[in-house]
Structure formats: C-alpha cells, structure tokens
Amino acid sequence: MAYNYQRIIIKIGSNVLTQKDGLPDLKRISHLVEQMAAIKRRGVEVVLVSSGAVASGRSLISISEKYDSVATRQLFASIGQVKLINTYAHEFEKFNILCSQVLVTKEDFRDRLHYLNMKNCLKILLQHHVIPVVNENDVVSVTELMFTDNDELAGLIASMLNAQALIVLTNVDGIYDGDPNSENTRVIEEVSGNTIDFSAFVSSGSSQFGRGGMITKSTMAQKVAQLGIAVHIANGTKENILVDVLENTAPHTYFIPSKSSSGKKKWIAHAGNYAKGIVQVNEGAKAALTSAKASSLLPVGVINIISDFKKGEIIKLVDENNKSIGLGIAQYGSDKAAEMAGKKNQKPLVHYDYLYLEN
Ligand SMILES: Nc1ncnc2c1ncn2[C@@H]1O[C@H](COP(=O)(O)OP(=O)(O)O)[C@@H](O)[C@H]1O
Numbered sequence: 001m002a003y004n005y006q007r008i009i010i011k012i013g014s015n016v017l018t019q020k021d022g023l024p025d026l027k028r029i030s031h032l033v034e035q036m037a038a039i040k041r042r043g044v045e046v047v048l049v050s051s052g053a054v055a056s057g058r059s060l061i062s063i064s065e066k067y068d069s070v071a072t073r074q075l076f077a078s079i080g081q082v083k084l085i086n087t088y089a090h091e092f093e094k095f096n097i098l099c100s101q102v103l104v105t106k107e108d109f110r111d112r113l114h115y116l117n118m119k120n121c122l123k124i125l126l127q128h129h130v131i132p133v134v135n136e137n138d139v140v141s142v143t144e145l146m147f148t149d150n151d152e153l154a155g156l157i158a159s160m161l162n163a164q165a166l167i168v169l170t171n172v173d174g175i176y177d178g179d180p181n182s183e184n185t186r187v188i189e190e191v192s193g194n195t196i197d198f199s200a201f202v203s204s205g206s207s208q209f210g211r212g213g214m215i216t217k218s219t220m221a222q223k224v225a226q227l228g229i230a231v232h233i234a235n236g237t238k239e240n241i242l243v244d245v246l247e248n249t250a251p252h253t254y255f256i257p258s259k260s261s262s263g264k265k266k267w268i269a270h271a272g273n274y275a276k277g278i279v280q281v282n283e284g285a286k287a288a289l290t291s292a293k294a295s296s297l298l299p300v301g302v303i304n305i306i307s308d309f310k311k312g313e314i315i316k317l318v319d320e321n322n323k324s325i326g327l328g329i330a331q332y333g334s335d336k337a338a339e340m341a342g343k344k345n346q347k348p349l350v351h352y353d354y355l356y357l358e359n
C-alpha cells in the first residue's frame, strides 16, 4: 500500500550527491529534484535537508595540507554551500519551484525562541510553496557546537514541523543485518519499537564523504519513530527512489511510527540532548513522575540543583543515583528552585505538559 503523507522531510547524504572522484553528481541532483517536484505536484509539502557543502567545496578549491581540519572544513563548506544551493535553485527553477536556503546550528534548537523563529520561518516558506533546503551552518558550527551529522538535524526538523515522515537517502539500500558488502546479509525491512541494538551489526565508521555513519541514522530513526514520525532509510543512488519509496515498491528500511506525542514534548525529547541544567529528585518524585498518572515535578521532590539553569530552559532530571529519568522545561530559574527545594505547596518546577520521560 502506498504511503499517503502530507508533509515530508527528505534528507540527502553527501555520498548520494557526490561522485567517486569527489565532484558533485549533477545528474543525480537533477533526477532527485525532478522527483521532489513530482511529489510536490501531488500537494505534498517537502522540506529538504541536504548535505554536500563540504564535498562541493572540496571540488572547487585545492589547498595545502598545512591547514587544520576545522579551518579546511569551514573553507570548503563556505564555498561549497553557494555552489550547492545554486545547483538546487537552478534545478528547481526548471519546474517553476522556488527553493530557499536555511542554515542552522545546534544552538538554534537549544533556545526556545530561536527554535520558534526557525519553525515560523519554515512554516511561512511552506505556506508559499517554497522548498526549504536546510543544512548545518558549517562555517560557525565547529567541534562541540556541531550536530553529530545531518541525520540528527533532519530528525530535529521532522519533529519540529510535525512531519508525517522522514526519508533518509544514503548510498546503501537501508540498514543491513551485517556488513552491507557481504553476500550473506540482507536489508532489515521493518523496525518496530526501540528494542533493537543496532550496534551489534552496524559498523561505526561512515562512508567516503559521510559524517555520522549508519549508527547515527539508526539511533535517530528509532527516536523519531518513537515520536510518531515514520522514517524510511533508502538508497538515493537508485533511479526513481523517492517516488518508489512513497509507492512502497522499493526495498528499504522502514521504521514504524509509534503513537504520536505533543509538539512540545517532541522538542524536549530532541533538544534535551543539549540541556545544561540538572536537577536531582527523590524516590517519591521519581515514582510519581514515572507512574501511569500524569504528574508535574513539585519542589517538594527536589533534593539538589546539580547545575544551574534559567526559566524556560530544558533541564535534565536525575534520580538519587544520578540516573537520568527525563527532561522538562523549567518554569523558573535555578536560584528560585534551590530556595523552594524540599518545600510543600509550591508551584511545579516542571509542568506535566512540558515533561518528557525517557521510559
Ligand atoms: N549494517 C549496515 N547497514 C547499512 N550500512 C552500513 C551498515 N554498517 C555500516 N554501514 C555504512 O554506513 C554508510 C552510510 O552512512 P554515511 O556514511 O553517514 O552516509 P550519508 O552520507 O548518506 O549520511 C554506508 O555507506 C555503509 O557503508
């Protein structure tokens, strides 16, 4: 049965867009754009998350080896992003479609205001039938400020926009149950829940031009599917792949979406990786939070403020053994929380609607 999505995020990896010699594969980009145009004509909203800036830049300029890897990456990305977006703009124009450039950093997902600005911008672009082309702002995102890779970024965008599906195009047919180059392995066609430990058969390295590798794709895909968004991992080097995935005629890996959760909880679940504040709660609070009943975190159950936070920031909640329980948005800052810790009849530190529990 074909998938009937209204809003999809398509992520294309560097390897799909790059030839073996490192030059951009213009024919493939053109073919992918043609498919996206066809999908869009059916009334589906499309957001593209495209890698390829660094690979594009590498093909345009050669530099001596004396520069460090960070500076080299910045140079390649800054030059290459121009080439990449121009190529997309030119190809989409053939179908009378406007595309736009949206460059983001991890910081934009940490701060709720930045997050909402980004979300509003993407929404107005979609309302005007534009295809946003999102990439990490590699010029300013270096070292610890970087996303693991664009798969992580695509997952964040999918949950931010409440997309129904995320299609990740890479250079293999999906996740294999072993080495994809071995004859005895096959593509895992369906993944349900989050019980599979992919590290058992997915090797940690990435391919020639990729960054995070298949392991980050599988971790991200499980998390996104848990938030109620279908994830398809498929081979972007294959003819007609996007159309075939949506028609359900191409073998690939499909992560079944679980029942959906609220938009705010989706944000917390994802952006929580970047939480700075940490609050320790006692066993009573832990039991209340993890029970079937919807409970907010009250100051009476707080025993320690391990690291500071401001009102509105995401905080991590840990138990008496420092084991993580979940995440939430603080209703007030750490100074006030420290004052109220252990006291009864106080305003909740985290309201249930802004609480995301890990299990
Ligand atoms: N079990 C596995 N199944 C599929 N691919 C795997 C597996 N283990 C490792 N890989 C590697 O992961 C690579 C894709 O990840 P990555 O290099 O990040 O690609 P992209 O540029 O598309 O993001 C594949 O080329 C493949 O060699």
Ligand SMILES: N[C@@H](CCC(=O)OP(=O)(O)O)C(=O)O
Binding pocket: 012, 013, 014, 015, 050, 051, 052, 053, 054, 055, 077, 135, 136, 138, 148, 149, 150, 151, 206, 209, 210, 211, 212, 213
């Ligand atoms: N932002 C980088 C992409 C880095 C990345 O995650 O690449 P990939 O693993 O191929 O999706 C670029 O445009 O080159």
